[in-house]
Amino acid sequence: MRTASRIHFLVLCMVTLFVVVGCGKKETTKGKVFFVEPKDGAEIKGPVKVVMGVEGMKIQPAGEVVEGTGHHHILINQDFFPPGQIIPTDETHKHYGKGQTEDVLNLPPGNYKLTLQFADGLHRSYGKDLSSTINIKVASQ
Numbered sequence: 001m002r003t004a005s006r007i008h009f010l011v012l013c014m015v016t017l018f019v020v021v022g023c024g025k026k027e028t029t030k031g032k033v034f035f036v037e038p039k040d041g042a043e044i045k046g047p048v049k050v051v052m053g054v055e056g057m058k059i060q061p062a063g064e065v066v067e068g069t070g071h072h073h074i075l076i077n078q079d080f081f082p083p084g085q086i087i088p089t090d091e092t093h094k095h096y097g098k099g100q101t102e103d104v105l106n107l108p109p110g111n112y113k114l115t116l117q118f119a120d121g122l123h124r125s126y127g128k129d130l131s132s133t134i135n136i137k138v139a140s141q
């Protein structure tokens with residue numbers, strides 16, 4: 001009886017541990033985004049061609065929120081947006097809500113920080129995990 005209840009206790013512990021570990025594993029956004037072009041530290045003359053990459057998430061046009069999908073944004077001279085925060089639309093926040101993965105930026109000469117930010121169908125940021133920041137220099141022609 002003693003042994004049996006000890007085993008019972010052990011099994012209970014294991015089950016508890018399993019449940020705790022299982023629940024603790026929060027569903028986090030998987031995948032990553034990255035600039036295929038330009039490379040970090042690149043010096044560019046003229047318009048800046050940008051190619052945006054994503055792994056582990058699917059690109060879908062804006063409008064509908066579907067798990068595991070979203071669209072790209074380029075934030076000029078800014079860092080990533082915290083998770084859930086809506087990305088505004090203006091000159092320094094570019095949305096690729098049609099699902100585009102390429103663009104050409106006309107930037108005056110200077111140093112720039114470009115942040116690629118993935119966000120859901122309502123433009124709500126997926127946070128730092130799905131962002132990527134590079135620094136480039138646009139040279140005078």
Ligand SMILES: [Cu+2]
Pocket residue numbers: 062071072073087095096097119122123
């Ligand atoms: Cu957007």
